[in-house]
Amino acid sequence: MIGKIKDLQPIIWDNPKKKPAAIALENFSLKYEDILDAEKRLQRFAPLIHKYFPETLDGIIESPFVELAGMKIDLEKSYGRKINGRLYGKCDNQLKIAGSIKARGGIYEVLKFAETIALNNQWITEKDNYEVLGEEKYRKRFSQYKIAVGSTGNLGLSIGIISATLGFEVTVHMSKDAKPWKKNLLRLKGVTVVEYLEDYGKAVEEGRKACMGDEKAHFIDDENSKDLFLGYSVAALRLKKDLERMKITVDEKHPLRVYLPCGVGGAPGGIAFGLKTIFKDFVECYYVEPTHAPCMLLGLITGKKEKLHIRDYGIDNITEADGLAVGRPSKMVSDLSETLIDGGYTLEDETLIRLMKTLYSIEKVKIEPSAAAGLLGPLLWEDSKVTTHIAWLTGGDLIPENEFKKLLER
């Protein structure tokens, strides 16, 4: 399998070290109560979010959950295989404010930072209406604090937008993979963008350095942050509600399979943690990566995890899936995933773009190439049981029309 990965061939991998969810989660530092705590924090902020982003309606940033019946038929026809069960999309491409899965963790961590400052300085108590934190007086006070992050694009968008809204002085360190339109959008919102000619690892390193020794600076660490991770994990509580609303049963006879596009691992890891905590062994979680950026799967397969960089295997990290263009996986997520995750697969850029185009043609859902990765999953494993397949559609709503047109033409 390692040979195939080095040759940039797509792989399908079942995790031989997988353990029952209860055992895999036993020694992990975060628990169900931590997910609930994060959800409560987001609820406390709902009035403030509603004030600045009325498009969220109730101030809760959440995405639609939809059946992709036409896409399922097309996949079956194109690949000549039957999918046992229905196919759904969790449309994080339509998450309000930043249009991607990274909004879940990124916005949560900035809000938690703001709350900690406000509570420590006794500007508010947890019982107050947090809407007041949007007043000019508080924005001025927040402007004395700095926030920095390293990003391939989407995390930077979510952190940049929410930090600038609250008044923080925010810098986003962008890797060479970040699309120019993402940088431009951030600059328009008043965010400082620093560009690097190197990959994501360099952007993170520089962001971290810029905050060192400054007690009013907060570095958002995509590789290790528990707050980011918990922000993502709240998605599992929300998906549970989606499933209940659509009367979709999840039990031994009706398993759930979730296909999660993976970069450094924070977003898919946080969601897998949440889902396994709630649905235990009735849910299977798979990570999906481009053949040119398979760091998480390669790290798990070799056992080297975060000690590995894909360049050591001659892999170039050049992919149209900018959000997934990461060379070294998160230590925290690799350690957890080693026994938690069911498996994963890689796919070529051309497949990503074809899936993206098909989804748009059939379902009129606009996603970016990274976000299409999960759509192939339902075809790759034989299911003896009727299964609910969920492709996590992780981003794309903010792509400018001309950029999207270019991708469709390609």
Ligand SMILES: Cc1ncc(COP(=O)(O)O)c(C=O)c1O
């Ligand atoms: C659209 C999209 N999907 C998936 C991911 C993967 O998230 P993570 O890097 O936390 O694994 C990203 C990361 O930026 C992304 O932008």
